[in-house]
Amino acid sequence: MSCDNQTSKGGSDGLEVIPATRLFDKSATAWLLSQAVRYLNTADKEGDLAYARVAEILRRCSNDLLETVNGLFRQVKSGDSALRWSLLYVLGDVGDKGAADFLVNAALKQLPEAKEGAGCESDRDMEMLVCTMAIHALHKVANRYSEASQSLLKIISARPAQPILIEAIKVASQLGLKDRVREILSKEDHWILDIRQARIEELFAEPERQDGKERGFTPPKSGSLYTAPRTACCTRKEK
Numbered sequence: 001m002s003c004d005n006q007t008s009k010g011g012s013d014g015l016e017v018i019p020a021t022r023l024f025d026k027s028a029t030a031w032l033l034s035q036a037v038r039y040l041n042t043a044d045k046e047g048d049l050a051y052a053r054v055a056e057i058l059r060r061c062s063n064d065l066l067e068t069v070n071g072l073f074r075q076v077k078s079g080d081s082a083l084r085w086s087l088l089y090v091l092g093d094v095g096d097k098g099a100a101d102f103l104v105n106a107a108l109k110q111l112p113e114a115k116e117g118a119g120c121e122s123d124r125d126m127e128m129l130v131c132t133m134a135i136h137a138l139h140k141v142a143n144r145y146s147e148a149s150q151s152l153l154k155i156i157s158a159r160p161a162q163p164i165l166i167e168a169i170k171v172a173s174q175l176g177l178k179d180r181v182r183e184i185l186s187k188e189d190h191w192i193l194d195i196r197q198a199r200i201e202e203l204f205a206e207p208e209r210q211d212g213k214e215r216g217f218t219p220p221k222s223g224s225l226y227t228a229p230r231t232a233c234c235t236r237k238e239k
Helices: 028-040 045-058 065-075 081-094 097-107 123-144 146-157 162-174 178-184 187-194
Strands: none
Touching: 028 045, 028 065, 028 081, 045 081, 065 081, 065 097, 081 097, 081 123, 097 123, 097 146, 123 146, 123 162, 146 162, 146 178, 162 178, 162 187, 178 187
């Protein structure tokens, strides 16, 4: 099924990214992607349900889905990291094995130079988040199409920035490619293979108290609000 029919320009739900340009009005698939991005960023159960329904429809649009996502990436500004992150997330959920090469290229996009004093939300940091999402999107695609898992080895072989390399190695290991990764990596990078992803249950801390009694809040005891200093009375005997 193809979703390349043109949509009307009067819809109010299109996501405007660049002023005076409605990126998501160019086709039905683009409009569906806008709805997926919209509901992805809606924090309630209705949004989750709507996202699942839109994703179900997008899976039937494989004929032009990747082409549409690729076109949107070419048109958005380099600073629109949140939009590109969201599009990659959606592609991971609905894309087929044909999305693998696109996701590899997205993961290996050249990062901006690091700038001293730029803080933790610099252009480099934001682009790194986008590259990392491309890896996790590829993970989701590979879970549905096992042949796509080999694309992780392309990312590792390219030796991207260390945070991206680590994510790619973790995902490849989870997909059963740990031995292949070991062959590709230089010996000084083998330590990455020992990184283990802990389950949340393992991070639960048992309380030290064993009496099983819950304690309410008891304010500390205090004396009088004002206490005059005490002095000892002493007398001197005259000689």
